[in-house]
Amino acid sequence: MAFSFVSILLGSSLILQASASPLATSSRCCNLLDTEFKGAQKVVYPQTSEFGVLNTYFAPTSQQTPSCIFTPSNATDISRAIKLFTRRSCKFAVRSGGHHYNAGWASINDGILLSLSNLNDVIYDPISSPDSVFVGSGNRWRKVYETVEPHGFTVVGGQNADVGVGGFLVNGGISYVADQYGWAVDNVREFEIVVADGSILRANKKDNKDLFRALKGGSSNFGVVTGFTLDTIKSSVITTTFVGYPETSYDAFINAAYEYCWKGEDPKSQILFISFLNFKNGTFSLQTAASIIYADALQISSPPKVWAPFVNGSIPFLGTQVKAQGGTLGSHGRELAGVQRSGGVLPDRRFRSSQMLSF
Ligand SMILES: Cc1cc2nc3c(=O)[nH]c(=O)nc-3n(C[C@H](O)[C@H](O)[C@H](O)COP(=O)(O)OP(=O)(O)OC[C@H]3O[C@@H](n4cnc5c(N)ncnc54)[C@H](O)[C@@H]3O)c2cc1C
Structure with a gap:
C-alpha cells in the first residue's frame, strides 16, 4: 500500500504522519520499535540510568519527558525506524548534542526521542x-x-x-x-x-x-x-582576549561597538559584545564586556586597528592590562566549554557567565 506523507514542522521537531493509519499512542510506538529491533537494546525507557544520561540537555529548560529513547547505531537503523514512524504515525524528535535552548526542538513529551549519540564516527x-x-x-x-x-x-x-x-x-x-x-x-x-x-x-x-x-x-x-x-x-593560531568595562564606559563602549559592526573591515576579527547587570552591595550596575577573537597570532601591545579602542585604554576598562591568549579552534573550544558548562568564571574572574546576556 502506498502511504502519503504529511510533514509538519512543529517548532523545529519533525513530526511525520501517514494518513493511511490512525495515530498510534507513543507507548504503542515504543513497543513497536522494541519489536522491530528485538534483542538489540536500542530502545531505552524512563527510570533507567541510561535514560537520564541521554535525556540531559545543556539548558535544563529544554528537557522534556519522552515515552522512550531510540538509540540507533547507523543510518540503516534510522531508516527502519523512520519507516515505522511514518507507517504508524509515531511522533518523534531528533536530538544530536542537546544544546538547543528551546523545549520541543530536540526534545519531546509523549513521543519518541531519536538520539544520535551513537553516530559518533x-x-x-x-x-x-x-x-x-x-x-x-x-x-x-x-x-x-x-x-x-x-x-x-x-x-x-x-x-x-x-x-x-x-x-x-x-x-x-x-x-x-x-x-x-x-x-x-x-x-x-x-x-x-x-x-x-x-x-x-x-x-x-x-x-x-x-x-x-x-x-x-x-x-x-x-x-x-x-x-x-x-x-x-x-589550522592557524587563534588569539582571544576578554575585557570588561565599568558602567562609566557604557556610552563609549556602545558607540565603539556600533562603529565596529558598521565598518566591520577585518575578516580575521570577531567580537562578542556583552551587556549585563552586576548586583553588588544591594545595587545593580550596568556593565559591559567584549570577548575578542583574532584568527591569527598577534601581540596585544600592537593590536589590529579594529580592536584598538577596546584594548588600548581609550575606553577605560577594568583592571590594569589586557592579556591575550593564543591557541587553536579546538583548544579555545575546550576552554569555552569548561567555562559555559560550569556556569563558572570567565578568564577574567570578575564576570560570571551566568550573569551574561550574550549566549
Ligand atoms: C553553550 C552554547 C554555546 C553555543 N555556541 C554557539 C556558537 O558558537 N555558534 C553557533 O552558531 N551556535 C552556538 N550555539 C547554538 C547551537 O549551535 C545550536 O543550539 C545547535 O542547534 C546545537 O546543536 P546540537 O546538536 O547540540 O543541538 P540539538 O539540541 O541536539 O538539536 C538542535 C536542533 O537541530 C535538530 N537536529 C540536530 N541534529 C540533527 C540531525 N542530525 N538531523 C536533523 N536535525 C537535527 C534538532 O531536531 C533540533 O531542532 C551554542 C549553544 C550553547 C548552549
Whole structure:
C-alpha cells in the first residue's frame, strides 16, 4: 500500500504522519520499535540510568519527558525506524548534542526521542585526503578537533567544543572563523540523510543538488542527517582576549561597538559584545564586556586597528592590562566549554557567565 506523507514542522521537531493509519499512542510506538529491533537494546525507557544520561540537555529548560529513547547505531537503523514512524504515525524528535535552548526542538513529551549519540564516527585520513573529514552527526566538536588538529588542519566548527555537530551544522553554525569561511554549513561537502520514506540519500553538489542546497540551514525539515563530509582548513593560531568595562564606559563602549559592526573591515576579527547587570552591595550596575577573537597570532601591545579602542585604554576598562591568549579552534573550544558548562568564571574572574546576556 502506498502511504502519503504529511510533514509538519512543529517548532523545529519533525513530526511525520501517514494518513493511511490512525495515530498510534507513543507507548504503542515504543513497543513497536522494541519489536522491530528485538534483542538489540536500542530502545531505552524512563527510570533507567541510561535514560537520564541521554535525556540531559545543556539548558535544563529544554528537557522534556519522552515515552522512550531510540538509540540507533547507523543510518540503516534510522531508516527502519523512520519507516515505522511514518507507517504508524509515531511522533518523534531528533536530538544530536542537546544544546538547543528551546523545549520541543530536540526534545519531546509523549513521543519518541531519536538520539544520535551513537553516530559518533570521525573518519580522517591525513595522508590520502587531508582536505576532508567524515563526521557522524552525533559527535561533539571536541572529538573532531582532536582528530584533525594534530595533523595541522582543523574544521569550521563550534566555538564551544561540546556543542553537537548535528544541530550546529543543520542550523547554520557560527564559528570563530565565520568571516573568512562563511557559515559552518557552507563547509559541508556532502550530507548523508534519511528522508521521510526511509531512503538513505547522499546530497552534494552533483547528487540531490536541491536537497544539498536546502540543507544549508534546513534544520530538521528535510530528514535526519546521519553524517557530514566536511572540508578541512589549515589550522592557524587563534588569539582571544576578554575585557570588561565599568558602567562609566557604557556610552563609549556602545558607540565603539556600533562603529565596529558598521565598518566591520577585518575578516580575521570577531567580537562578542556583552551587556549585563552586576548586583553588588544591594545595587545593580550596568556593565559591559567584549570577548575578542583574532584568527591569527598577534601581540596585544600592537593590536589590529579594529580592536584598538577596546584594548588600548581609550575606553577605560577594568583592571590594569589586557592579556591575550593564543591557541587553536579546538583548544579555545575546550576552554569555552569548561567555562559555559560550569556556569563558572570567565578568564577574567570578575564576570560570571551566568550573569551574561550574550549566549
Ligand atoms: C553553550 C552554547 C554555546 C553555543 N555556541 C554557539 C556558537 O558558537 N555558534 C553557533 O552558531 N551556535 C552556538 N550555539 C547554538 C547551537 O549551535 C545550536 O543550539 C545547535 O542547534 C546545537 O546543536 P546540537 O546538536 O547540540 O543541538 P540539538 O539540541 O541536539 O538539536 C538542535 C536542533 O537541530 C535538530 N537536529 C540536530 N541534529 C540533527 C540531525 N542530525 N538531523 C536533523 N536535525 C537535527 C534538532 O531536531 C533540533 O531542532 C551554542 C549553544 C550553547 C548552549
